[in-house]
Amino acid sequence: MADAKKNRIGLEIQPYRGGKTTLCAGCGHNAISERIIDACFEMGVHPREVIKLSGIGCSSKTPAYFLGDAHGFNSVHGRMPSVGTGALLANRTLMAIGVSGDGDTGAIGIGQFVHLMRRNVPIVYIIEDNGCYGLTKGQFSPTADLGSTLKNGIVNDLPPIDTCMLAVQLGASFVARSFSGDKKQLLSILKASLSHRGTAMIDVISPCVTFNDHEGSTKSYAYAKEHDEALGEVSFVPFFEDISVEYDPGTTTAVTMHDGSKLYLKKVAEDYNPTDKLAAMRLMHETALRGEFATGILYVEPDKDDLIRQLNLVDEPLASLPLTRVRPGRDVLDEVMEQHR
Numbered sequence: 001m002a003d004a005k006k007n008r009i010g011l012e013i014q015p016y017r018g019g020k021t022t023l024c025a026g027c028g029h030n031a032i033s034e035r036i037i038d039a040c041f042e043m044g045v046h047p048r049e050v051i052k053l054s055g056i057g058c059s060s061k062t063p064a065y066f067l068g069d070a071h072g073f074n075s076v077h078g079r080m081p082s083v084g085t086g087a088l089l090a091n092r093t094l095m096a097i098g099v100s101g102d103g104d105t106g107a108i109g110i111g112q113f114v115h116l117m118r119r120n121v122p123i124v125y126i127i128e129d130n131g132c133y134g135l136t137k138g139q140f141s142p143t144a145d146l147g148s149t150l151k152n153g154i155v156n157d158l159p160p161i162d163t164c165m166l167a168v169q170l171g172a173s174f175v176a177r178s179f180s181g182d183k184k185q186l187l188s189i190l191k192a193s194l195s196h197r198g199t200a201m202i203d204v205i206s207p208c209v210t211f212n213d214h215e216g217s218t219k220s221y222a223y224a225k226e227h228d229e230a231l232g233e234v235s236f237v238p239f240f241e242d243i244s245v246e247y248d249p250g251t252t253t254a255v256t257m258h259d260g261s262k263l264y265l266k267k268v269a270e271d272y273n274p275t276d277k278l279a280a281m282r283l284m285h286e287t288a289l290r291g292e293f294a295t296g297i298l299y300v301e302p303d304k305d306d307l308i309r310q311l312n313l314v315d316e317p318l319a320s321l322p323l324t325r326v327r328p329g330r331d332v333l334d335e336v337m338e339q340h341r
Ligand SMILES: Cc1ncc(C[n+]2csc(CCOP(=O)(O)OP(=O)(O)O)c2C)c(N)n1
Pocket: 056, 057, 058, 059, 060, 077, 100, 101, 102, 103, 104, 105, 108, 128, 130, 132, 133, 134, 135, 136, 141
């Protein structure tokens, strides 16, 4: 029998897998878990260096289905950002992958989401976006489009929140949108996000086959396939792959990530600069007006300081510092008291 394929750190695919999914067959969320497994395997991320985080929802159950050896915390509904921020402050060496839902993020967790983006916390934050609360039987979520209908014909009369628009405006340094049915694009985006330092916010349209895949829904497979306006082909060359890519600067934008990895965005639709915040917001606004959604890497700012740098944390994880180094001691306290007398 041929040897099973190993990645650059000598691991086979098995440790990157998790438990068997209990989600509905055909749920978009299952495809996203598969791509996370592939991306972490291909990037040679060690599962034990990862912390998986989530809130509550079908989407938030998925960390159980990938990277079985990683650390994990399935938090309260909408509270994953604060748990993740705390974990990363306690141990800056962890690589955080958070999975949330459009309800978990856009409804109960919106306040926490806003501050996560604003702080540029180093995390890959994935929203598995099906426009509904799948786990509680398909009610509209805040990302459901105006005029979209439920299975029983009820019409959504509220405008949606665009999580990517919010993330760009608030300060996230890597913002992308994809579709669970586009394997190639999603894999490239996930690989690039793993090499990013800062918040990588990825909204993935991920149809709920049980409650939101009918005609009239703008988050169904059929609608997503028809209205996905890919920004251009996303190619990612990790720093450890010695490949020099020949590209035409007239048609391809190259972005160097902080670890030296390269991101190539081959433009097909329009002249687009992914490092221009206003261009990203204009694109999202204009495509939404047409009833379309733009996919690809919408915005990237590779050198922006993340929360760890903003706080100027020591290199050693705070969690492993001994008490003798974190407690100031009597003398220091006396000195402070003296200064304020
Ligand atoms: C504090 C609290 N409020 C409400 C709920 C009920 N609840 C569970 S999951 C969920 C929404 C899930 O929607 P989403 O995040 O979009 O995940 P999906 O199931 O669609 O993947 C709600 C409202 C809860 N579990 N906890």
